[in-house]
Amino acid sequence: MIKNIFRKGREQSVESDVPVSSQSKARVLVVDDSPTEIHIFKKILEKQGYQILVAKDGQEGVDVAKQELPDIILMDVVMPVLNGFQATRQLKNDESTANIPVIMVTTKGQQTDKNWGMRQGATEYLVKPVAPAELLHKIKALIDA
Numbered sequence: 001m002i003k004n005i006f007r008k009g010r011e012q013s014v015e016s017d018v019p020v021s022s023q024s025k026a027r028v029l030v031v032d033d034s035p036t037e038i039h040i041f042k043k044i045l046e047k048q049g050y051q052i053l054v055a056k057d058g059q060e061g062v063d064v065a066k067q068e069l070p071d072i073i074l075m076d077v078v079m080p081v082l083n084g085f086q087a088t089r090q091l092k093n094d095e096s097t098a099n100i101p102v103i104m105v106t107t108k109g110q111q112t113d114k115n116w117g118m119r120q121g122a123t124e125y126l127v128k129p130v131a132p133a134e135l136l137h138k139i140k141a142l143i144d145a
Helices: 009-018 035-047 060-067 084-092 111-119 131-143
Strands: 026-029 051-055 072-075 101-107 123-126
Touching: 009 026, 026 035, 026 060, 035 051, 035 131, 051 060, 060 072, 060 084, 072 131, 084 101, 084 111, 101 111, 101 131, 111 123, 123 131
Parallel strands: 026 051, 026 072, 072 101, 101 123
Antiparallel strands: none
């Protein structure tokens, strides 16, 4: 059984709920150690015209972000090498990546986790399952800001 990180019944309404941004060629870095979740993110984001970069752990995410300077980062928390909190802190402490918005998208939904993620520099903190329209709305708002 494939675990879907998005709420059931919402995927069909994504295109009508979220207008495609003038920034639709924006580059989104997806940092997640789950191939299934990466596939789901790619499917939804590419349908909206975003270019996708992928990293499979926190350290690779930091490295790709520094090299590619994406427009926004979707960051899982529970990953090998560096977790999402550590990776976000490193990105925010580096002059070249400090201004890139980071949306944490994770199953760690306790208030202490959210608070800690925001203290590390996350711009938004979303708890899985996330509705695709909600995710796209957050991405668009941050890119257009």
